[in-house]
Each structure stands twice: as structure tokens, then as C-alpha cells.
Amino acid sequence: MSGTSSNTHADQRTRLTVLVALAANLVIAAAKAVGGLLAGSPALLSEAAHSVADSLNEVFLLAALRRSRRPADRRHPFGYGKERFFWSLLAAVGIFVMGGCFSFFQGVEALRAGAEEKLSGYVAGLIVLGVAFLAEGASLLRALHQVRGQGGTARLRDPALRTVVAEDGTAVLGVTLAAAGMVLHMVTGDVVWEASASLAIGALLVYVAYRLGREARDQLIGEAADPETSDRIRELLATQPEIDSVEAVFTMKMGLDTVLVAGRVDLVPGMDSERVEEVAVRIKRAVAHAIPEAGEIFIDVTDRLAREARESPAATGERGGA
Incomplete structure (x- = not known):
């Protein structure tokens, strides 16, 4: 009974962590999209797609937390625990399609067609990225605090918490890449820097999606215990x-x-x-x-x-x- 209570309490903390990440990503996605369109920045638009993908993934993770704790029944005599792995796999697919592929598209399109930005566009974009860095960093610190409070890295076996940590860590690094690309574009006048930042963000997202998807796949097809x-x-x-x-x-x-x-x-x-x-x-x-x-x-x-x-x-x- 105590084990069930402990698991429920852990799920409640994970749900709060996911909700914090969802709120941060919704606000940041809107800000990045508006700033990217006004500035005409491919790196900023890539980051907007990244945040939209993360927001959708948080919805998947909330569904995983709710559905995986349903009791066993006649159709599923071993329970619904593997739903946690299924929704985590969908989250990985979301990161790959909505984040990685769109970022690659933005980078290639910028290299092909170029991008002209005004000083006001650079300033607005960098302000948006600064706010995004603070919000994503706060969400990442919340997730890491939960990891430490629940047994350190061993708790990352929870695919929902593992996905949030991966998303927030990738988001902080992605914002840094986007800001570096915008600054170098502004200083040199060469769009290749910002296009390269978009391609780097895309490659980062594809790698993270692959790692999360592989772990979810192993668990879905019947991974052995430790x-x-x-x-x-x-x-x-x-x-x-x-x-x-x-x-x-x-x-x-x-x-x-x-x-x-x-x-x-x-x-x-x-x-x-x-x-x-x-x-x-x-x-x-x-x-x-x-x-x-x-x-x-x-x-x-x-x-x-x-x-x-x-x-x-x-x-x-x-x-x-x-």
C-alpha cells in the first residue's frame, strides 16, 4: 500500500513538472513565432517549431501519466503500464517531425533564398530568445530538482520525466544556438550563420528524438528488468x-x-x-x-x-x- 502511495505521489510531482514545462512552452512558442515572423529569422522560426513540438509532447506525457495507472481488466490483465512507453514514443516522433524536420527546412530555405533583417528585427528576436532562455532554464531546473529528489538519475527510468528533462535541456541549448546564429548574422551580414544555427537545432532535435524513441521502443517490445x-x-x-x-x-x-x-x-x-x-x-x-x-x-x-x-x-x- 505504501508503494502505491509513493508511486501516486511521484506521479503528482511529475505531472506538476510537465504542466510547468507545458505552460512555459506555450508562451515561448507564441513569442518565438511572432518574433520570428516580424524579424524574418529562420533560427527563431526553427525555435518556434521546437517549442510547438514540445508543447504537443507535454500533452502526450499528461495522457501517459493518467492512462498508465488504470487498473488491470479482462482485456488487459497485466494492466496499462506500457501506455507510458507508447505516449513517450509519440512524443519522440513529435520532436522529430515538428521540430527537427521544420528546423532543417528553415535552414535549407535560408541558404537558398537568403534572409534580410533590420536592426529592430534582430533586437526583438534576441529579446524573445532571452526570455525563452530564462523560462526554459526555470523549467529545466524544476525537472532536475525532481530528479534529485526522487533518487537521482535512476528516476530517469520514468519516460515522462526523462522526456521533459531532454526537451528542456535541448531547448536551452537550442535557444543558445539560435541567439549565436542571429548575432553572427547581424555582425557579418551573412545569413549562412543563422541558417547553420537552424540546421544545428534540427540535428540536435533529431538526435534527441532518436534516443527517446529507441528507449521507448525497447520498453514497448518487452525490455527485461535491470x-x-x-x-x-x-x-x-x-x-x-x-x-x-x-x-x-x-x-x-x-x-x-x-x-x-x-x-x-x-x-x-x-x-x-x-x-x-x-x-x-x-x-x-x-x-x-x-x-x-x-x-x-x-x-x-x-x-x-x-x-x-x-x-x-x-x-x-x-x-x-x-
């Missing part, structure tokens, strides 16, 4: 006096804090069926007690001597001859 968790389960099974050998241990993440555990073990010979059932129940309870995140536990127990007899060449030949 090696430490798997090793603890194997060691626990090996120490049980009724277990002769641990043949295999399989784990799969079913959500942020839920793991499916399946093990195949050989029992010491000579147990009757009633005793085997009692041992299986006790082993499952021991695993559940030692590994709180083990939501579902399946143990396949066999008698080693009986299994070897079934698998012996003589037995195989008899079955084949029959």
Missing part, C-alpha cells in the same frame, strides 16, 4: 532448500514500476505433488516480498530426475517407436 533485479531473483531462487537448480529466469517490464517474473526451476527429487504445490506458493511469496516491483510471478517447477528420464535417449526412442 540486471541487478534479475540477479537478485536468481540468487533468491538458488538459496531455496527445495530447489536443486535454477534453469532460467525471465523478466519483462510491464510498466514504470511493475515487472513480470517467470522462472524455471528443478526441485530436489522425491517430493509428492502436494508438497510441490506448497513449495511453489512459498517461493512466489518469497520473490514478491524481496522484489516489490514483481507484479506477476510464474514459477515452472519440475523434478530433475523425472525430467532427465523423460529426455533420455531410451525414453525418446520408446516414444518414437510407439
Whole structure:
């Protein structure tokens, strides 16, 4: 019960972090878009697309937080924990399409057609970027504060929080690149600097989208639990006096804090069926007690001597001859 309460409290803090990032990105996106259109700045318009993509992604993450905590039902007996990974994958796609691709387009278009800006346009654009830097920085500090408060970098296994940190960190770096491109364009009069800033922002967004998307993909298709968790389960099974050998241990993440555990073990010979059932129940309870995140536990127990007899060449030949 305490674990459920702790998870709920962590989700509430993550939801607040996402809402802070959403509010910041909505305001910043509007300011960047207006400033970019008035200044005719490709770098600033690229940053506007970046903020729009981040805003949409925050909506995805809010949906992930709400839907992933739904209880199991007949259609989804293992629960909805993997929805967190699905919505994070959509967020990665959003960063790639809306942010990265548009930034590349703006950079190429600026190199092809050029861009003329007035001093007032430069000033307005740099003011917008300065405000954006402060807002994005505040949002990033909020996210990093939550990471430290919830166990440091280990908490970044939460795809919602990981995405916010990646987005805000990328946004701060993107604003810096855009400002540098505008200043160099203003000083040299050569649009290649600002176009290069747009291309660099695009490359940065594509890289971040790839990393976030790859992690979400691994979790969606059935990523195993941390090696430490798997090793603890194997060691626990090996120490049980009724277990002769641990043949295999399989784990799969079913959500942020839920793991499916399946093990195949050989029992010491000579147990009757009633005793085997009692041992299986006790082993499952021991695993559940030692590994709180083990939501579902399946143990396949066999008698080693009986299994070897079934698998012996003589037995195989008899079955084949029959």
C-alpha cells in the first residue's frame, strides 16, 4: 500500500513538472513565432517549431501519466503500464517531425533564398530568445530538482520525466544556438550563420528524438528488468532448500514500476505433488516480498530426475517407436 502511495505521489510531482514545462512552452512558442515572423529569422522560426513540438509532447506525457495507472481488466490483465512507453514514443516522433524536420527546412530555405533583417528585427528576436532562455532554464531546473529528489538519475527510468528533462535541456541549448546564429548574422551580414544555427537545432532535435524513441521502443517490445533485479531473483531462487537448480529466469517490464517474473526451476527429487504445490506458493511469496516491483510471478517447477528420464535417449526412442 505504501508503494502505491509513493508511486501516486511521484506521479503528482511529475505531472506538476510537465504542466510547468507545458505552460512555459506555450508562451515561448507564441513569442518565438511572432518574433520570428516580424524579424524574418529562420533560427527563431526553427525555435518556434521546437517549442510547438514540445508543447504537443507535454500533452502526450499528461495522457501517459493518467492512462498508465488504470487498473488491470479482462482485456488487459497485466494492466496499462506500457501506455507510458507508447505516449513517450509519440512524443519522440513529435520532436522529430515538428521540430527537427521544420528546423532543417528553415535552414535549407535560408541558404537558398537568403534572409534580410533590420536592426529592430534582430533586437526583438534576441529579446524573445532571452526570455525563452530564462523560462526554459526555470523549467529545466524544476525537472532536475525532481530528479534529485526522487533518487537521482535512476528516476530517469520514468519516460515522462526523462522526456521533459531532454526537451528542456535541448531547448536551452537550442535557444543558445539560435541567439549565436542571429548575432553572427547581424555582425557579418551573412545569413549562412543563422541558417547553420537552424540546421544545428534540427540535428540536435533529431538526435534527441532518436534516443527517446529507441528507449521507448525497447520498453514497448518487452525490455527485461535491470540486471541487478534479475540477479537478485536468481540468487533468491538458488538459496531455496527445495530447489536443486535454477534453469532460467525471465523478466519483462510491464510498466514504470511493475515487472513480470517467470522462472524455471528443478526441485530436489522425491517430493509428492502436494508438497510441490506448497513449495511453489512459498517461493512466489518469497520473490514478491524481496522484489516489490514483481507484479506477476510464474514459477515452472519440475523434478530433475523425472525430467532427465523423460529426455533420455531410451525414453525418446520408446516414444518414437510407439
